[in-house]
Amino acid sequence: MTIFIDRAVKIESSIVPGKALIIFGPRRAGKTTLLKSYLASCGLRFRLETGDDIRIRHLLGSGDLKQIVSFAEGFDLVAIDEAQEIAGIGMGLKILIDHVPNLRLVATGSSSFDLAGVIGEPLTGRKRTLTLFPVGQMELKQNLNSYDLRERLEEFLIYGSYPEIVMAEGRKEKIELLEELAGSYLLKDVLALERIRSSRTLVDLLKLIAFQVGSEVSLNELATQVKLDIKTIGRYLDILEKAFVIIRVGGFSRNLRSEVTRKAKYYFLDNGVRNAVIGNYNLLNSRNDIGALWENFVITERFKKRSYTGIYGTFHFWRTYDGKEIDYVEERDGGLFGFECKWSSKQHVKPPKKWQELYPGAAFEQITPNNYLDFVG
Numbered sequence: 317m318t319i320f321i322d323r324a325v326k327i328e329s330s331i332v333p334g335k336a337l338i339i340f341g342p343r344r345a346g347k348t349t350l351l352k353s354y355l356a357s358c359g360l361r362f363r364l365e366t367g368d369d370i371r372i373r374h375l376l377g378s379g380d381l382k383q384i385v386s387f388a389e390g391f392d393l394v395a396i397d398e399a400q401e402i403a404g405i406g407m408g409l410k411i412l413i414d415h416v417p418n419l420r421l422v423a424t425g426s427s428s429f430d431l432a433g434v435i436g437e438p439l440t441g442r443k444r445t446l447t448l449f450p451v452g453q454m455e456l457k458q459n460l461n462s463y464d465l466r467e468r469l470e471e472f473l474i475y476g477s478y479p480e481i482v483m484a485e486g487r488k489e490k491i492e493l494l495e496e497l498a499g500s501y502l503l504k505d506v507l508a509l510e511r512i513r514s515s516r517t518l519v520d521l522l523k524l525i526a527f528q529v530g531s532e533v534s535l536n537e538l539a540t541q542v543k544l545d546i547k548t549i550g551r552y553l554d555i556l557e558k559a560f561v562i563i564r565v566g567g568f569s570r571n572l573r574s575e576v577t578r579k580a581k582y583y584f585l586d587n588g589v590r591n592a593v594i595g596n597y598n599l600l601n602s603r604n605d606i607g608a609l610w611e612n613f614v615i616t617e618r619f620k621k622r623s624y625t626g627i628y629g630t631f632h633f634w635r636t637y638d639g640k641e642i643d644y645v646e647e648r649d650g651g652l653f654g655f656e657c658k659w660s661s662k663q664h665v666k667p668p669k670k671w672q673e674l675y676p677g678a679a680f681e682q683i684t685p686n687n688y689l690d691f692v693g
Contacts, residue, residue, distance in 0.1 A: 321346075321479060322458045324624040325448045327354040327422065331393075336409045336421040336439055338399075341448035342560035342585065343504065344497055346479045347424040348397050350448060360392040360420065367401030376408030384411045388419055399423035406438035413442050427559055449560070450477040450586045452620035457693045465693075469685060470600050473609045476588020490588075491597050498592035506559045517542055521552055522593045525562060525582045529590065529608040530643070532567075532579035532635070553582070560585050563619055568632030568645045570674075581633050583612045585619075611657040614683050615644055617692035640668040642680070652678035661686045 323346060331337045341347050355362050365372045375383060376396070388394050394412060399405050405423065412419055423435075435443065453472075456465060475481050475490040478497060484490045507515055520542050525533065539549045556562045565581045584590035587609060591597055600606055621627065629648025635641035642654040652675050656665050667680035683691050 319456065319483065320459050321451055321455055321482070323350055323448065324452065324455050324620075325350060325446050327351070327446075328358065330444055330446055331420050331422060332444075333418040333420055334413060334442070336413060336423060336435075336443045338435065338439075338443050338445045339422065339424045339448060340445060340560075341424075341426065342450070343426040344478055344480060345448050345450050345560075347426070347448050349479070351395055351397060351422060351424055354422075355393075355395060358393065361390065362393040362395060363388070363391045364395045364397065367396060367398040367405070372396070373402045377402050377404035379404065379407055379411070381411055381415065384408055385415050388412055388416045391419070393420040393422070395422040395424075397424050398426065400425040400427045400434075404434065406435035409435065410438040410442060413439075447623055449620045449623070451479055451482050452477070452624065452692070453617050453689060454621050454624065454693045456482075457689065462689055462693075465689065466685060473587055473600065473606075473613055474591060474597055476586040476591070478586060478588065481588055487597075494588045494592045494597075498589050503561075506555055506561070517544065518552065519593070521549070522556070522561070526584065526590050526593045529583060529605075530581065530611045532633075533582055534579060561589065563616060565615070565631060565633055565644070568634045568647070583615050585616055587613050587616075606659050607657075610659040610685075611643055614655075614657045614688060614692065617688075618644070621692050634671065636668075636670055638670075640670045642668065642671060654678060654680040655691070656680070656682050658682055658684050660684070 325339070327337065327339075327350065339347050339351070352364070355364060367373060375387060378384070396402070396405070402408065409421055409423060412421055453465060460468075471490075475494060478493075481490050481493050481497075484493055503515070503518065506518060521538065524538055524541055535546050535549050535553075539546045542549070544552075553562070553564070557564050561584065563583045563585055565583065567579065584593075590609075590612060596603070596605075600609075603609070619631075622631070627646075627648065629646055632645045632647070633641065633643060634645045634654065643657045644655045646653045646655075654667060654671060658665060661684040665682050671678065671680070681691075
């Protein structure tokens with residue numbers, strides 16, 4: 317079944333003259349498609365270039381005011397795809413904003429730590445940012461009803477939600493695309509950094525995280541396993557997070573001695589990438605990690621919804637030293653909301669007594685395949 321994916325990120329409502337619109341997101345999440353779709357219907361005189369073009373790299377990275385201004389002459393809008401490839405792109409965009417009146421600017425970048433680093437200071441007060449993730453359930457819900465989404469739930473848990481993979485028809489094609497995505501594209505941003513030279517070490521680290529989804533991660537343990545020091549492990553994890561590979565969730569506490577806060581949990585931004593890292597594409601009836609897959613899926617889908625709909629506040633997990641825990645906690649709108657992810661709808665979970673004692677009035681809900689769309693859709 318062919319699906320039309322109506323993306324939650326809307327360029328037309330975010331682009332204004334005098335500011336650069338920066339669209340972040342992992343490779344292959346659909347940024348170029350989104351940009352071209354907008355340009356095709358915007359009705360403006362536009363110029364679309366890519367940071368892969370060496371001429372554009374040289375021009376926009378040169379700081380040559382006269383040449384950069386003439387580059388935009390006669391256009392209402394200038395769009396730069398793959399802008400992270402251009403050294404000095406921040407200054408190039410600043411020159412266009414400051415010296416070409418009423419010009420609209422859009423730049424896309426697959427690497428948040430790279431692009432943000434080069435545009436941050438030059439574009440202070442001159443930019444807006446959007447982030448495009450792999451396809452969310454809330455986006456698919458616009459064209460698939462709840463029944464159809466639940467029918468395809470196993471696909472999302474195994475193969476993830478990158479646009480190409482959602483659109484692919486068969487299992488073989490989905491796996492081939494995932495292997496290419498995880499191997500050739502997704503880690504390219506991370507391995508391109510001069511400070512990370514060993515792809516084997518990075519993959520080993522990702523495998524360890526993949527097998528600990530839903531569990532607290534010890535940096536000491538990771539350091540021992542991959543034979544690196546703790547500071548390097550912390551730096552690698554930070555880079556993987558900024559490169560849209562993983563999401564960090566810290567522990568919740570209001571400074572009560574019974575609560576664990578030092579460790580963190582890590583989730584993969586996409587279930588398919590997690591499964592590609594460990595090479596496991598087995599169907600759910602032959603897996604022993606369905607609980608981890610479900611928790612990863614629910615929490616990352618909620619992460620997308622929070623970003624797209626402007627749900628503000630903090631998110632955590634909660635655990636006490638004696639083992640009482642809640643998978644996911646949000647503190648927002650003056651309230652505290654706990655959520656437990658359970659694949660089986662038959663198992664009804666009550667909130668831990670300690671949770672109720674420490675935080676009377678806090679909400680608690682179990683998220684299962686029966687009600688997950690209310691939480692993430």
